[in-house]
Amino acid sequence: MKRKSSGSVEYTSAKIKRIISNIFVHLFLTILAFIWVSPVLWVVITSFRGEKGPGISRIIPKSFTIDNYTKLFNETTVLNFPKMFMNTLIIALIVCVISTFFVLSVAYSMSRLRFKVRKPLMNISMILGLFPGFMSMVAVYYILKAMGLTDGAQLRVALIMVYSGGSGMGFYIAKGFFDTIPKTLDEAACIDGATKFQVFSKIIMPLSKPIIVHTILTSFMAPWVDFIFARVLTTTKSDYYTVSIGLYNMLDKEYVVQWFNSFCAGAVLVSIPIAIIFLLMQKFYRDGMSGAVKG
Amino acid sequence: MKKKKKALKAPSEFSKEFNVGKALKNGGPLTWISVIIFGAGNIARKQIIKGLLFLAVEVAYIYFMVTNGIYNLSMLPSLGEVEQIEVWNPKGFYEYIAGDKSYLILLYGVVTIVISLLFIAFWRETIKSAYKAQVYAKKGKHNNTFFEDVKDLFDGSLHKLLLAMPVTGVLVFTIMPLIYMISMAFTNYSKVGEHLILFDWVGIDTFKDVLSLSGSIGNEFWSVLGWTLIWAVFATFTNYIGGMILAIIINRKGTHFKAMWRFCFVLSIAIPQFVSLLIMRTLLGTSGPVNTILLNNGMIDKALPFFTDVTWARVTVIVVNLWVGVPYTMLQVTGILQNIPADLYEAAKVDGANAITQFFKITLPYMLFVTTPYLIQTFTGNVNNFNIIYLLTAGAPTPVGASAGKTDLLVTWLYKLTIDNQKFNIGAVIGIMTFVVLSIVSLVAYRSSGSYKDEEGFQ
Numbered sequence: 015m016k017r018k019s020s021g022s023v024e025y026t027s028a029k030i031k032r033i034i035s036n037i038f039v040h041l042f043l044t045i046l047a048f049i050w051v052s053p054v055l056w057v058v059i060t061s062f063r064g065e066k067g068p069g070i071s072r073i074i075p076k077s078f079t080i081d082n083y084t085k086l087f088n089e090t091t092v093l094n095f096p097k098m099f100m101n102t103l104i105i106a107l108i109v110c111v112i113s114t115f116f117v118l119s120v121a122y123s124m125s126r127l128r129f130k131v132r133k134p135l136m137n138i139s140m141i142l143g144l145f146p147g148f149m150s151m152v153a154v155y156y157i158l159k160a161m162g163l164t165d166g167a168q169l170r171v172a173l174i175m176v177y178s179g180g181s182g183m184g185f186y187i188a189k190g191f192f193d194t195i196p197k198t199l200d201e202a203a204c205i206d207g208a209t210k211f212q213v214f215s216k217i218i219m220p221l222s223k224p225i226i227v228h229t230i231l232t233s234f235m236a237p238w239v240d241f242i243f244a245r246v247l248t249t250t251k252s253d254y255y256t257v258s259i260g261l262y263n264m265l266d267k268e269y270v271v272q273w274f275n276s277f278c279a280g281a282v283l284v285s286i287p288i289a290i291i292f293l294l295m296q297k298f299y300r301d302g303m304s305g306a307v308k309g
Numbered sequence: 310m311k312k313k314k315k316a317l318k319a320p321s322e323f324s325k326e327f328n329v330g331k332a333l334k335n336g337g338p339l340t341w342i343s344v345i346i347f348g349a350g351n352i353a354r355k356q357i358i359k360g361l362l363f364l365a366v367e368v369a370y371i372y373f374m375v376t377n378g379i380y381n382l383s384m385l386p387s388l389g390e391v392e393q394i395e396v397w398n399p400k401g402f403y404e405y406i407a408g409d410k411s412y413l414i415l416l417y418g419v420v421t422i423v424i425s426l427l428f429i430a431f432w433r434e435t436i437k438s439a440y441k442a443q444v445y446a447k448k449g450k451h452n453n454t455f456f457e458d459v460k461d462l463f464d465g466s467l468h469k470l471l472l473a474m475p476v477t478g479v480l481v482f483t484i485m486p487l488i489y490m491i492s493m494a495f496t497n498y499s500k501v502g503e504h505l506i507l508f509d510w511v512g513i514d515t516f517k518d519v520l521s522l523s524g525s526i527g528n529e530f531w532s533v534l535g536w537t538l539i540w541a542v543f544a545t546f547t548n549y550i551g552g553m554i555l556a557i558i559i560n561r562k563g564t565h566f567k568a569m570w571r572f573c574f575v576l577s578i579a580i581p582q583f584v585s586l587l588i589m590r591t592l593l594g595t596s597g598p599v600n601t602i603l604l605n606n607g608m609i610d611k612a613l614p615f616f617t618d619v620t621w622a623r624v625t626v627i628v629v630n631l632w633v634g635v636p637y638t639m640l641q642v643t644g645i646l647q648n649i650p651a652d653l654y655e656a657a658k659v660d661g662a663n664a665i666t667q668f669f670k671i672t673l674p675y676m677l678f679v680t681t682p683y684l685i686q687t688f689t690g691n692v693n694n695f696n697i698i699y700l701l702t703a704g705a706p707t708p709v710g711a712s713a714g715k716t717d718l719l720v721t722w723l724y725k726l727t728i729d730n731q732k733f734n735i736g737a738v739i740g741i742m743t744f745v746v747l748s749i750v751s752l753v754a755y756r757s758s759g760s761y762k763d764e765e766g767f768q
Contacts, residue, residue: 032563035563036563036564039558039561039563039564040564040565042558043558043559043564043570046555046574047570047573047574049632050573050574050576050577050632050636051573051576051577053577053585053588053589053592053632054576054577054580056588056592056598057580057588115474116474116475116478117475119471119472119474119475120471120472120475122471123467123468123471123472127467127468127471129468132468135472135476139479140752140755141748142479142483142484142487143689144689144744144747144748144751145487145740145743145744146693146695146719146720146723146740146743146744147693147695147720148695148720148724149487149490149723149736149737149740149743150483150486150487150489150490151486151727152490152727152728152733152736153416153485153486153487153489153490153493154482154486156412156413156416156489157416157481157482157485157486157489160413160416160417175482176482178478179478179479179481179482179483180478180479180482180483181475181478182475182476182478182479183479183483209463209464209467210463210464210465210467211463211464211467211470212463214467214471235581238581239581239582239583241583241696241700242695242696242699242724246728258581258583261583261584261587262583262587262700265587265590265591274591277587278588281580281584281587281588284581284584285579285580285581285584288579288580288581289576289579289580292575292578292579293575293579
């Protein structure tokens, strides 16, 4: 109150300063947003582009067409996009079920149960995480071959096993979430005569919907975005390609001129479900992180 | 020192009443018989199904060892000697008589060893179980029936039920393959010298080659390792700080349209990473849109060498990684940033600190303290970041005659060595070295971080 009279000049100069810094910030954000959004826009525009090939001289195409999309579904002799899409979808659905079960089981055990090998197991999983992911790819390939899973339709089984087999090690985020649920709940239930399984299924799981959704969505996404495992396992058997290999192949030198626009169309099609999943997941992403590091 | 003692004491919360040593020392005749005939002790104490299951496992193991296992192990030292022979069949064609395949012999050997180790662990459990049954019978306590044991899986032993499948999965698809690859590092399994079918143990020769400061592989290794570390440090910290600044700017009081800005950045991660990387590769290619547009507008005379010049390529990779990673980091740190006590900033403002000072004196130290485990994970992830390098540059530019390109990380080099060049032994050594580097960096950091030591402080 006292400073009001003498501070009015200061007040206005501070205000001007704030306005300037606000303008500066918004300008900065606009530039950044442009950098981040323009490649995305470019892909969407290119997926409707009439003229072919990746080398273009104008940003806005001369003509628009939806041929690039229909081509994906009609010209299936060279690159069978619908089949790849179905392969990926089937694999993703099954992997999603298995991985979700694995991740939640491990996370729950590590977080809320106490047993002798708990810390050793956690240390082992940490150590295993330090090896390059596909260092063992060659070995996995031989093991699957010994099981007779590297030919024909069994390749799908092989891919499912590869994606879900080791998924139990990705338990950290879910464990962080379980850690935040008060232990007194378990204790109260135990006093009332609940078994530990009942605590798990009837008390903790209903409270953990966000993390269950998060786990389901991340497991579902894994086969869509993996490129390298699918490539090593399927080699040249194009019947069992997943979308990522298909899209990668469209940029191959022999296909790129004919297929580039369709690549963009395919990218858009694959991105739509992933984008929806991601937008749904955003919230859990943030919560999971801040939950996990609070301890 | 104090803390160490505490850590040593911790396991005592689990009963050590029944261990193998005690079982052998104090066990009665039935327990001793159980050492050889699994489950004998349990069957005698009326745990018949349990005892029979133990026995069945033993019989199965012995059957496996007799039919396959012993042969597998016996082949392991030599890894097979018999070459594939070509025989002229008088009917007019060549016949092939299959020889030994070292990679299969090694694989079966590793599988047999893993099964045997599991069997030994199982054997210890059966002895403990027999001893427990004996002690309980003596004390007149009730020994669980099979039905009660199964019921216990849903209560006291819930962890066994929950962990059985995931641990098996990890064992088969992560641990066993790793042991196999690690053992490959000690062989000459490589295209060099035609050792793709038959190969031998060579001890640590391959390690010597890779780690030597002279020699082509050695030279490549050290330069790739150097670039991998530089990349990992830059990729981790540019993303971390970039994401933090973005989050702060968006969340600051004066910023309008917060949701819109956030959406703009999140949009780019909604696209699968491999798609956005392939798009970036096309955009920045020599005849890609960026170069074409710049050339057409006369802003440059010749195409910018995004992926063809070493320095350009390295910077491009880090910048593209920034494009890919900053939105993720922004999302992840937003929640934590809001946890920083507001009075810290108010106090700083009173003391006349500007935004930049506040960032370096308050935000950064606080974030570093809270997110060390996250940073280590990101660092590890970046060292092993296969996609970004492989899909963007595929390691290019590659000097003539070299197997590693100038932007190759250890992982992508490992891929090239094994899949493209079939030098499996060198690939395995590279994998092990990656592990060594990562464990030195992260185990030390992780174990000294607050959230590992004080894991249960929060519960």
